[in-house]
Amino acid sequence: MAAEVQPLPPVRAPPGPAPLTADQAYWRTFKNQLLLPSPHNAGITSITTPDHNPTGSQADSFAVTSGGRVQIYSTKTRKLIKTISRFGVDDTARSGVLRRDGRILLAGGDGGAVQAFDTGSRAILRQWRGKEAHQLPVHVVRWNPSILTELMSASDDRTVRVWDLTEDSPKWTGVGHEDYVRCGCWLPGQDGMIVTGSYDQTVRLWDTRQAGSGRAVMVFKFPDVVEEVLPLGSATLAVAAGNEVTILNLVTGRAEHVIRSHQKTVTSIAISHNGARLLTGGLDGHVKVHNTTSWEVVAGFKYPSPILSLAIVSSGATEGAKEDRHLAVGLQTGLLSLRTRLAGTEKTKAKEKEKRMQALIEGTADEYERKQKKKDLRQGIRARDRGKDYRGEGADIIITGNDRTKTKKLRxxxxxxxxxxxxxxxxxxxxxxxxxxxxxxxxxxxxxxxxxxxxxxxxxxxxxxxxxxxxxxxxxxxxxxxxxxxxxxxxxxxxxxxxxxxxxxxxxxxxxxxxxxxxxxxxxxxxxxxxxxxxxxxxxxxxxxxxxxxx
Incomplete structure (x- = not known):
């Protein structure tokens, strides 16, 4: 028997651009970019979200600090809710941050004062200034994630202080840095532990429960000035020093990895995917997304000017329900970039609108509508049939042989x-x-x-x-x-x-x-x-x- 003559196999064209990875496809969903200019074109020095706190946030808003004011934006609508500008004439606001319930805003300033504002009335609830307060600009203020009335501040006077809303004097003062202290945070899961970074090229770990001199528990030296610190867990820290980001293990006291993906100084760090991705922004205008397992760059964005601040604004009140909602980036030119990720029904509607517009451009709108009606009809039939119970007790079982498939008809x-x-x-x-x-x-x-x-x-x-x-x-x-x-x-x-x-x-x-x-x-x-x-x-x-x- 002669062998069957098979049809001529089609020639496949060479592949085009490489298909998108899962990360690239995910970050491309951050669309609908909104560019908001800041007052007087002052650089966006800080973007903070209440959901940085491990206990979760009940506030659907985030704070943006620029020049002499702090602006509060809605997470749901991206619209400006409040503007707090009760700072001195020549003063500059720093590090405005909302408490997790959204009722009190905390901010430092170049005048050395630390102020707490009522977000409802914009009134000043508490002000710390004078001999017992900082004497030089305060670039960092942060709420204690576990105590609603406790906060920390770090200043160019080389000190770190812990305050209580009900007291006029600091509860604790840390001394040891030899240059400006420009970044700091509470260590999650470690009650009373603070981490700060300074222009003396060191990161210091403080235990605020210790009385006395307030000396650092641990000191880590870096090859460049420290611009930002961000906890990745109770014992892991991301430190931005120069154009490198070091992943520091506080238990072993050693660097687990050094990320070298930027050409200029890294100014801000953020986490997304509930800690599965690390975002870095730098003066080179790039935002890089890193996998926290391999620390490889999996996605990125390019902006027209140096980046001064960066934050992932999440939705959801509990840690397990958080989803990345907005990518907020503050530029040196005073522009605030908000990229929003469409999800759920919004994503479906956007895709449907895009397909309908493409069909309209190609002149196939009638055919597209006809297919949509058939699709809707099929989905209705499937939804009806899902309510029925087909168990198959009375079905006949038929065993077929290995029949030869029918030869495809030639063109x-x-x-x-x-x-x-x-x-x-x-x-x-x-x-x-x-x-x-x-x-x-x-x-x-x-x-x-x-x-x-x-x-x-x-x-x-x-x-x-x-x-x-x-x-x-x-x-x-x-x-x-x-x-x-x-x-x-x-x-x-x-x-x-x-x-x-x-x-x-x-x-x-x-x-x-x-x-x-x-x-x-x-x-x-x-x-x-x-x-x-x-x-x-x-x-x-x-x-x-x-x-x-x-x-």
């Missing part, structure tokens, strides 16, 4: 190719059908098979002008497609070799079909020349960029 051009009718096969595959038009994959498959059989010249030879028009039209349509350029090169080379003399004859005749062929050849020539010029310009640009990178 007309495949039959012509098998019979050696090469010209006929090319004419058939280039003839548009009523419903689908010309299938480019089938055309490439046939041309590749003809080239392998050395029959491409035979299929193109001895053609009248009207038989050349479909070939030239298809070539003109796909001449800029990099995946088809090799086979089109062979086709056009054979056409120029076979019909060079006839092209000259058609120029002197009144034949309309011949003039159409000449017109198509001229359009292909112009398109190839334009593409070659663009390629030359791109090559020149790449040379300039290589020189800049080398410099």
């Amino acid at each position: 007309p051009w495949q039959r012509n190719l098998r019979q050696g009718e090469y010209q006929r096969a090319l004419d058939v595959v280039l003839a548009p059908t009523d419903d689908l038009g010309v299938n480019p994959d089938e055309v490439v498959t046939l041309l590749t098979a003809l080239r392998h059989r050395s029959a491409l010249r035979t299929a193109l030879a001895n053609r009248a002008p009207e038989q050349l028009v479909p070939i030239l039209k298809w070539s003109l349509k796909h001449i800029n497609n990099a995946r088809h350029i090799q086979i089109l090169y062979d086709v056009l080379l054979h056409l120029m070799d076979l019909y060079a003399v006839k092209l000259a004859e058609w120029q002197e005749t009144e034949d309309d079909e011949g003039r159409e062929v000449l017109k198509l050849v001229g359009r292909i020539q112009r398109r190839v020349r334009t593409t070659a010029d663009l390629a030359g310009q791109a090559h020149t640009t790449m040379g300039v960029l290589d020189m800049l990178a080398a410099g």
Whole structure:
């Protein structure tokens, strides 16, 4: 028995751009970017969210500090709720942060004062200034995650202090830094433990429960000034020093990993995915997303100016229910960028709207609506059938043998190719059908098979002008497609070799079909020349960029 002749396998075009990874697809859902200018174009120095606290947040808002004011935005609507500007005339607000219930805002300032504001009335509830307070700018204030009335502050006077809302004097003072203290936080899961970073290139761990001198429990030295610290757990810390981010293990006292993904100073750090991803922003204008398992960069964003602050604004009142809602980035130019992630019904509606708009542009709106009605009808039937209970007790069990599958029917051009009718096969595959038009994959498959059989010249030879028009039209349509350029090169080379003399004859005749062929050849020539010029310009640009990178 002779072996069965299988149909010609289709030629698959080379793959295009690499498919998106899960992380890239996720971060691309942060769309609908909103750019909000700050008053007087002052840089956005701080973006804080109450849900930084491990106990969870009941406040649906976040605070943005810029110049001499702190602005409170709604997490749900992204609209400005309150503006607190009760600072001195020449004072600059620093590190505005909401308590987790959203009722009190805490802020430092360049005047050295620490102030607590009622977010409802904007009244000053408490103010710490004078001999027992800080004497230089206060860049960091943070609420205690477990005690509603307790807070910490760090200042350029090299001290760290712990305060209570009900008292005028500090409960505890930490001394030991040798330069400005510009970042700090409470260590989650460790009651009374504070971590601070300073321009003396050190990170210090403090135990505020100890009385006496208030010396640091542990000191870690870094090669550059420390711009930001962020706890990743009760014993792990992310430290931004220079253009590096060090993952520090407080138990072993050693660095677990050093992230070197930025070209300039890293100014801010944030976590997302409930700690599964680490975001870093720097003066190079990049936000990089890192996997906290391998610490590789899995996604990123580029902004037009240096980044001073960064935060992930979450939704949900409990730790297990938190979802990343907004990506908030503060720029040196005074712009606040808010990218919002659509989820649930909002995401479905956005996709549906995009598909409907695309169908409207392509002129297939009626067909799209018809398909949607069929889809809705099918979903209704499935929803109805899900209420029924099919257990299958009375169903017949039928065991079938290993029957031979039915051979797939050949397309007309495949039959012509098998019979050696090469010209006929090319004419058939280039003839548009009523419903689908010309299938480019089938055309490439046939041309590749003809080239392998050395029959491409035979299929193109001895053609009248009207038989050349479909070939030239298809070539003109796909001449800029990099995946088809090799086979089109062979086709056009054979056409120029076979019909060079006839092209000259058609120029002197009144034949309309011949003039159409000449017109198509001229359009292909112009398109190839334009593409070659663009390629030359791109090559020149790449040379300039290589020189800049080398410099």
